[in-house]
Amino acid sequence: MLNNIVSVVIPAFNEEKTVGRVIEETIQVMESLGLPYEIIVVDDGSWDRTREEASKYKVTVLSNxxxxxxxxxxxxxFQHASGDIxxxxxxxxxxxPKEIPDLLNTLMEGADVVAGSRFLGKNKNHTSKLHVFGNYLINLTIMALTGKAITDSQTGLRALKRDFLQKISLESEGYEIETEITMKGLKNGFVFKEIPISCDRRKNGISRLCILHHGPKILKTILKHALTTK
Incomplete structure (x- = not known):
């Protein structure tokens, strides 16, 4: 059973139309679990009202x-999070957010990192064909270099133990952070699990992950961490 604080970290950039709903639903889920928790929203220099919308709730709002x-x-x-999870x-x-309990349960079964895979779920129409193809190539590269199968290296829905984060040294600035977490989990002997999640297409704003722009950075991250540990 979980008795430790759960820290939920929400990175946000120009998400004024959705950040409030994400916070509300996360609060509802965490309250239903009866666990001590905190929610940390990191506003990454938004020029819309993301910070103002997040500040309407009893959460910690950090701003770049x-x-x-x-x-x-x-x-x-992560630096400001006080939870062990x-x-x-x-x-x-x-x-x-309603799928957070599934992540936590899998973590408590012995995993160090649990990634919610969009490609193990039933809904396969959550992103563009280009993103699906790009993710496939990235996953294939990771499998070739680590010998371990992965279906969604770029997922943003994860649960991690603090011990794991303390034993690795994250350095990525952009979207390649997801790949760095995956690679360091796989390469350093940590227990890395994937579980199926459902995922909706973005209804508001625009996705800033461009596989043509960010793909080379992600591949560079894979190669770098395939040759090193920690």
């Missing part, structure tokens, strides 16, 4: 003076 990237925002959230969820509303 300018847009630094998802990796920077997550690392900042840390959950990450995106602010765009594509993930479902």
């Amino acid at each position: 003076g300018r847009n630094r990237g998802k990796g920077y925002a997550l690392r900042k959230g 840390i959950v990450t969820i995106d602010a765009d509303g594509s993930h479902k």
